[in-house]
Amino acid sequence: MVDILHRIGAVASLDDVYRAIATPEGIAGWWTTDTTGKSEVGGRLAFRFGDVGGFDMEILELDPAGRVRWRVTDGPAEWIGTEIDWSLSRRDEYTIVLFKHEGWREPVEFMHHCSTKWAIFLMSLKEFVETGRGRPAPDDVRISDWH
Numbered sequence: 117m118v119d120i121l122h123r124i125g126a127v128a129s130l131d132d133v134y135r136a137i138a139t140p141e142g143i144a145g146w147w148t149t150d151t152t153g154k155s156e157v158g159g160r161l162a163f164r165f166g167d168v169g170g171f172d173m174e175i176l177e178l179d180p181a182g183r184v185r186w187r188v189t190d191g192p193a194e195w196i197g198t199e200i201d202w203s204l205s206r207r208d209e210y211t212i213v214l215f216k217h218e219g220w221r222e223p224v225e226f227m228h229h230c231s232t233k234w235a236i237f238l239m240s241l242k243e244f245v246e247t248g249r250g251r252p253a254p255d256d257v258r259i260s261d262w263h
Contacts, residue, residue: 120217120231124238125210128245130182133211135243137184137202146240146250161186165253168263171195188252194226209244229262 153161164170171191182204244250
């Protein structure tokens, strides 16, 4: 198994970063405006990206002290069964986000693309919690013919 790993720091409260990751309204501010679902353990979230498709995820963990976990239940074959883990902590004026998209079966070209897109969306999350305005899809940065 292979994982995508990223780390960012945002000058924002842990509570603000948690809400941006743990709620459909928050996620719509930095990942994709087409986000729906319920913010509860066992609940489902749906993320759509126009004509390129999307992902459905089950919420595995919601801990306001700094942890969110999702399992991909529908989407591209490479994503199904993978898990997305958000670990939050405070360091001085920063909330540190340790991000993992874990459980990829192999490091295929699509995984490399997704790693770059995750980095772009994590920068959008940082902007969102620091300024109130992110760059969610469909207004995100296009990096290739895949989006």
